[in-house]
Amino acid sequence: MEESAKTVAEHASFQAFINSYLREGGNCGRWIRSKEWIKENPTAVNLTGINVIELVLIEHSKKFVLEIKYRSIVGRHLVGVPLKYCSTTNQWVREDRLIVMMTLIQELHLLAKRKGYIGFVTHYDELIVRLIESYHTMTNYIESRICDSEKLYSVNSTFIETEQSLLFGHWLHPTPKSRQGMASWQHKNYAPELAGSFQLHYFEVSREVIEEESILNQKASEIVTQSLLRTNPNLDISKESCVIPTHPLQAQWLLQQDYVKEAIDAGQIKSLGTMGPVYTATSSIRTVYSFEEDWMLKFSIPVKITNSLRVNKQHELKAGIVMASLFRKLPFLQKHSTFHIIEDPAYLTVHLPGRKESGFEIIIRSNPICEKEKHKRGFSSVAAIAQDPLPTKKSRLFQLIETIALAEGRTVKSVSLDWFKKYWNCAIEPLILLYDEHGIALEAHQQNSVLDVSNGYPESYYYRDNQGYYLSKDYEQALCFTEPTLLHTPELFYEDSLIQERFTYYLFMNQLFSVIYRFGADGLIREEKLLQYSKLQLRLLEKRLHGQGKRFVSTILHQKKLSYKANLLTRLHDVDELSTALEQAIYTKVENPFVPVKEGERAKNLSLTF
Template sequence: MHNSAKSIAENASYQAFMNCYIREVGDVNWVKKNELMKLSKLPYILNGEEVLELVLPLQHIRLIIEVNYRSLVGKHKLGTIYKYHDKELVWIEEEPLNCMISCIQELNLQAKNNNCNEMTSHYDELILRLIDSYHTICTYIEKSTSKSNHKKVEEYSFLESEQSLLFGHWLHPTPKSRQGMATWQHDLYAPELKGFFQLHYFEVDQLILKERFFVEEDSSLVKGEILKITGDGRYLFPMHPLQSQWLLQQEYVQKAMEDNLIKYIGPMGKAFSATSSIRTVYNKEDKWMYKFSIPVKVTNSMRVNKVHELEAGVVMAELFNKMDFLQKHKCFRVINDPISLSLNLPGKMENGFEVIMRSNPFQEGKGGGVHSIAALVQDPLPEEQSLLEKLIQTISRMHQISPEEASFQWFQKYWHCSVEPMIALYDEYGLALEAHQQNSLVDVSNSFPTHYYFRDNQGYYLSNSKRDELEKLVVNLKNAPELFYDEEIIQHRFTYYLFINHIFSIIYRMGEDGLITEDRLVNWMIKELQKLEKALSGEGKRFVHFILNSKVLPCKANLLTRFHDVDELLTDLEQAVYTSMPNPFYLMLSMNKKEKNYATASSV
């Protein structure tokens, strides 16, 4: 295949979408290639030992999809598609885009047959986002300056890593869908294109300003750093340029301007760049990162700061300050959101002026070699290596060990500085983290992991069973009831974010890159989890038991969430659509037990 930007983008879109469809929806059969060739007499040469047979019964279509790599825990690397239609009675090679649209149409027909008319209305929305994501990836590849980047992984700056995600969310059908961002705006505001911009400012009356603080320094001094005071005693309030333009169109903002409560000033000050989330912006000299609302739908949701999130960031900063957990786990760190700003405007609880201030531990001279897991495990461009593979090969050469042994040691060190502390945190305090790939940062400046960082004030789940104890530690938790959940919900979300989205992506990446088998890492994790189950006593113990003994694991269904047009940030408990997937731990334990029984029987 000619590796044009268009073909690379089409393949990336196809891999993302079809893996979601297979996981969440598809009537799928795994077939040995030799058996298939005997039965179907396909006029094509197929790669790999197995193929996927996918049936779209409502369209009378049968698809055969090559599988170039089958993963136990993650996504499969898919190849060429062959289609058979009952009316045509002949196999033809199918284009990836046509295949994806056929799958969306199957969802649409299923919804119609089940009289779910409210769901069929989102058929066109999903196609729109699919095309938007595909075109966006294509644009980013065409304009990317990271192609053939020979820089050492250990030497990336924090921002360079944040700007390296060309393909996006590995478990999402439309990973680079960005509805609401005009084509010309990507150059400035998309992290992948490495733009930079000034913040826009509003002059606001101090009577309508509301700030929330939990900082160790004098809060008035911190406030003075962030909000400059004008000559007439008003504050300069920062805003993302995209959001400021949206705000200026709102009637309630125009009314506040007429009443002289707000005055639009425009762009000023130092330049900021978008991090991987787009709406959190960074300047290497600034003590704070700014997390804004923006009028853009990114993957599943319109990116809007909610008032309870503003409260959550501040109260969670206080909670981590009161606990001794971080002192006991020196390699585990939390990037706090200890300050939030908003405006009180008549009749509007949330009005778009909500701003979250995130601590910036990666100021100039710091943050070298700190990467999100999403950046490390991202599929490489053709003829290149993933960042994780580059890292492992460096370790292999430096320490004169095999890539397999380097991978095993890297994974062990990462587990001990990230996963073990997170499960211990849940066990001791009933606090689970939404530790997906993008929220998870690791310091690999010394090649091996040395520190793990968690970020995101949308990602805290406190167990109702620990509510009284936690509220004694931090009284203000009583003002943040949205942080508390029942244990079953936490188990499901923690399973998805920590294991399926996060740890499994590392295992998949190492396996697909040919560094180490997935089986070896899963078997090692089973032993570690069994040790933890014995050592723990609370929520963590029950969580580990659930992970090891469930036949299936709860998995967020991003395709179905998208098809139903669910904005999870606006639903009760911020609940997306969930499905289930086979549990690799349970499968491996069952397989090991069968092999052990077979070996015992053979030796008798």
């Protein structure tokens, strides 16, 4: 019998939350073989998983037991039935998944309070609200797309279809579909999962308050105007003004702001309404795409997605320009022809008195995939390739491997290893080399990482995100010599200790391990095999590297614990990482799968350290 959308969403929400808790909570549990546990614990529930994990809730004086259907070395387990002990019947019985999640949130809250983490005490209610909201949103998305598996997972999906396929969201986040600030009726048009389309809201703005920059042959305002005139050729725009597009969600917010109303009354801004080309949301929601347009557009929107309110900061506008210019001057992209940067080479905004950001900030992003997809399909983020499929369906990665195996007459295991090797060569290794040679680390998590798999195997890697550049202070002099405008963006430079903490999480924990997990969970090839290959490649790299990359790889290979972005604790503390000093979320340490751990040590508790 086919599961309901609500049941599927509850299960997916539970996977996301429990895996976050197991990594970040004050009690990561005790692992026990199911057969051994059942011998000593009466239950009428049929447990098919090989393992269970026992969670002791000190503050609640109770225990939960979770069935583990798939135990992952890289840290994302498939969790089955949750059980609680019933003292009345002296048996272990099923517990509702939502109740388990609520109880664990309360446990973290009470534990933080007892340990004196005052900042946590007042924000657990916010986490509960986001958890429920994420669950309801996911239910809505699944209900709308549950019969749409061809577009969701097909190897022939277009880029935008893969962008709109992430029904479950961030694989290690407790509230993966939290969309605070987006009304229920707005999801139909603006949520990528619902595959809606919409026109942008345009404003005519006096040039005296316009701020723009571009390293292209055209100004940002010219790109926008030409795009609009193609669909609205009779539009009359004064020479003393230009048009600025905004996301409809942002336009609604802007028109309610007093400083915008004052600019409208002063004749500096005029609302033109919705018009122009039709766009659709990519997986980030605020970056929009049109098959007919040469540029993607990245907006500010008044919506909190996962950890943060998604707005374009002034320094990010400039970062996109500077980094696009820098990469054009470095020889790295020419040396590594399968590695690409999706540029943000122009921006446009309105400068109003007393406002660092006016809310009109728009980033113009290159759209190399648009031209390529006119000839072939097969561009997909790593997130779309590695995501869990709907029940009874096969993941996009599984279908890619199966298609190749059938075409080549080979086993899925041998094809899987070759696929992973090609992925490593075009995605993982160049990112490490870039850091070693030039001191540039990228926030290369799975959603920021796009692969060209149009021929089945990964052929090219594309990085996107102007918020995700980390430049080493050790390389500052050389980089500024190459690109002098970096002198005006000192906020791009970081100490290597911080860079390597973040790079560890984004490149390994978030991206590489998600791919390894998918292979293992799909039964294509064992995680151990891919970890062995990765470890061998890291050892070979360590011998070749000479800069900060060598220290970074050494840490990955030898440290017992690696840095991990604690999204659950970040949410519990209600940290908006984009508005904190150094845009810092809460980080903790988790076991390093490259370093063997004795079975008894694997169940040690994690502490609430950050």
